[in-house]
Amino acid sequence: xxxxxxxGQFFPGTTVVHRLDPxxxxxxxxxxxxxxxxxxxxxxxxxxxxxxxxxxxxxxxRLKAILSGLxxxxxxxxxxxxxxxxxxxxxxxxxxxxxxSVYWEGVRTAVLMALRIMLLITGTLLLTYTTSxxxxxxxxxxxxxxxxxxxxxxxxxxxxxxxxxRFIPTLIxxxxxxxxxxxxxxxxxxxxxxxxxxxxxLPLLVPLFISAFRRADELATAMESRCYHGGEGRTKLKVLRxxxxxxxxxxxxxxxxxxxxxxxxxxx
Amino acid sequence: MSPLIxxxxxxxxxxxxxxxxxxxxxxxDFSAARGEFIGIIGHTGSGKSTFVQHLxxxxxxxxxxxxxxxxxxxxSAAVTRRVRGRVGLVFQYPEYQLFExxxxxxxxxxxxxxxxxxxxxEQRVLEAAxxxxxxxxxxxxxxxxxxxxxxxxxxxxxxxxxxxxxxVLDEPTAGLDPRGREEIIRNIxxxxxxxxxxxxxxxxxxxxxxRFATRLVVFNxxxxxxxxxxxxxxxHVEELERIGLTVPSxxxxxxxxxxxxxxxxxxxxxxxxxxEALLRLKGGGGNA
Ligand SMILES: Nc1ncnc2c1ncn2[C@@H]1O[C@H](COP(=O)(O)OP(=O)(O)O)[C@@H](O)[C@H]1O
Ligand SMILES: [Mg+2]
Numbered sequence: 424x425x426x427x428x429x430x431g432q433f434f435p436g437t438t439v440v441h442r443l444d445p446x447x448x449x450x451x452x453x454x455x456x457x458x459x460x461x462x463x464x465x466x467x468x469x470x471x472x473x474x475x476x477x478x479x480x481x482x483x484x485r486l487k488a489i490l491s492g493l494x495x496x497x498x499x500x501x502x503x504x505x506x507x508x509x510x511x512x513x514x515x516x517x518x519x520x521x522x523x524s525v526y527w528e529g530v531r532t533a534v535l536m537a538l539r540i541m542l543l544i545t546g547t548l549l550l551t552y553t554t555s556x557x558x559x560x561x562x563x564x565x566x567x568x569x570x571x572x573x574x575x576x577x578x579x580x581x582x583x584x585x586x587x588x589r590f591i592p593t594l595i596x597x598x599x600x601x602x603x604x605x606x607x608x609x610x611x612x613x614x615x616x617x618x619x620x621x622x623x624x625l626p627l628l629v630p631l632f633i634s635a636f637r638r639a640d641e642l643a644t645a646m647e648s649r650c651y652h653g654g655e656g657r658t659k660l661k662v663l664r665x666x667x668x669x670x671x672x673x674x675x676x677x678x679x680x681x682x683x684x685x686x687x688x689x690x691x
Numbered sequence: 692m693s694p695l696i697x698x699x700x701x702x703x704x705x706x707x708x709x710x711x712x713x714x715x716x717x718x719x720d721f722s723a724a725r726g727e728f729i730g731i732i733g734h735t736g737s738g739k740s741t742f743v744q745h746l747x748x749x750x751x752x753x754x755x756x757x758x759x760x761x762x763x764x765x766x767s768a769a770v771t772r773r774v775r776g777r778v779g780l781v782f783q784y785p786e787y788q789l790f791e792x793x794x795x796x797x798x799x800x801x802x803x804x805x806x807x808x809x810x811x812x813e814q815r816v817l818e819a820a821x822x823x824x825x826x827x828x829x830x831x832x833x834x835x836x837x838x839x840x841x842x843x844x845x846x847x848x849x850x851x852x853x854x855x856x857x858x859v860l861d862e863p864t865a866g867l868d869p870r871g872r873e874e875i876i877r878n879i880x881x882x883x884x885x886x887x888x889x890x891x892x893x894x895x896x897x898x899x900x901x902r903f904a905t906r907l908v909v910f911n912x913x914x915x916x917x918x919x920x921x922x923x924x925x926x927h928v929e930e931l932e933r934i935g936l937t938v939p940s941x942x943x944x945x946x947x948x949x950x951x952x953x954x955x956x957x958x959x960x961x962x963x964x965x966x967e968a969l970l971r972l973k974g975g976g977g978n979a
């Protein structure tokens with residue numbers, strides 16, 4: 424079912440990781456991605472991996488949830504791995520079949536690349552699993568606030584993003600419902616050739632669009648009748664505050680960055 | 692009488708194996724015979740919708756089975772497809788599924804999927820529109836130009852046009868005004884009398900259904916709490932109230948009268964029966 428898509432899902436909780444300020448988590452995630460791209464050696468990967476495992480343990484997110492989030496991307500990871508395996512040239516030839524030669528360096532790069540993608544996805548999954556969409560956009564808005572000086576409509580963008588995030592589950596649910604209703608009238612969405620399939624989508628898409636527009640209209644009316652007029656002078660229900668745990672987390676992040684850069688310098 | 696449709700130990704768990712796991716229907720044994728008009732009542736979230744979506748194979752049971760004339764509904768894809776035409780399911784707020792350019796084409800969508808002939812389809816469309824009380828002049832309008840109540844009726848007609856053996860309606864009067872409600876209920880009764888098929892009517896309003904159903908099935912927390920003729924079910928006023936259902940006011944009044952020591956019958960749920968009971972009481976008391 425469509426509902427089983429876990430990417431971008433939020434698992435509510437009360438662990439330290441859940442309670443961190445969304446800004447901290449956003450910064451740490453960016454830092455983590457940078458780390459992954461600086462890391463070149465097994466040792467530095469080990470450091471990054473350790474950091475990730477500790478964060479996952481602290482967040483009490485189940486391994487199963489992480490695996491199911493990785494599942495849709497297995498193909499991507501495999502292809503990247505294979506491409507690297509076959510196209511990396513090196514000095515230590517491992518074996519040669521027909522025109523394809525595999526080098527020891529290729530194996531190494533393939534494994535590291537696959538690992539890098541998996542670590543990348545797992546890290547971002549952890550962010551969305553432990554941070555509600557509202558917090559996420561609040562944090563993003565705060566972080567991007569300086570851009571307001573450059574006339575970037577930060578508040579409007581983040582409002583649009585929260586609304587979109589808020590309505591994705593609703594639309595998925597709606598799609599499910601309409602699909603079921605048409606199936607009950609004998610519709611078949613997964614048989615026939617591509618043209619028949621496209622035609623079969625019509626009974627789904629028309630009601631879906633109509634309901635999306637209706638919702639947008641209702642939401643706009645509801646916001647206006649509560650005097651929404653953009654970000655000017657608007658206060659927050661939940662004011663974001665950096666606590667001690669946030670500073671500690673950020674310090675750990677910076678120390679890791681220094682460590683990985685040092686490892687790279689030392690060529691380890 | 693062998694049952695037309697039945698469920699055996701039907702259980703449905705949503706999002707099994709995740710933190711959102713939720714048992715919506717648990718071990719439900721149910722069966723319905725041809726021609727019954729069954730009211731399914733229960734609090735919001737009691738599992739009514741989940742339950743009926745198994746009857747035509749929209750949802751697959753987590754465990755247990757659904758049988759239509761003894762054949763497993765989920766036996767194979769071909770069986771499920773056939774069952775979709777024989778068990779007609781009208782979802783809650785069915786007007787949101789309208790999509791065609793005309794009401795006529797929308798009602799014809801189900802029969803067309805059953806690969807029926809053109810004339811047969813046309814005839815069924817007219818018949819179905821008549822059952823739900825849509826004037827023929829509306830058939831060539833866009834479904835989106837109709838009023839709320841008319842849309843609802845057009846959507847119901849779309850399922851009736853498949854001539855199902857079992858018609859299942861999930862809260863068909865939700866969100867309508869009293870008059871629209873009354874009309875839909877009356878039309879469905881008329882349909883039931885004319886066709887003689889089995890009707891399953893989900894509602895959480897007792898007053899609506901008690902007057903028409905030949906049998907009431909009460910759901911509570913995913914299980915069947917009470918099942919029987921209306922007068923049978925309405926004997927259990929306390930249990931119904933504990934479940935959070937409001938019994939018809941007459942039933943309530945008579946239950947109080949009984950508790951005050953008045954000799955009136957149990958399970959009274961219509962005004963007529965109430966009047967009769969009171970008159971009898973008056974006559975019997977000898978002080979008329
Ligand atoms: N698609 C779904 N995913 C997860 N839980 C659901 C879904 N649909 C219903 N539920 C849950 O299952 C329970 C029964 O719901 P439902 O069958 O719709 O009850 P009713 O129709 O009696 O109001 C509810 O607690 C509801 O929250
Ligand atoms: Mg329901």
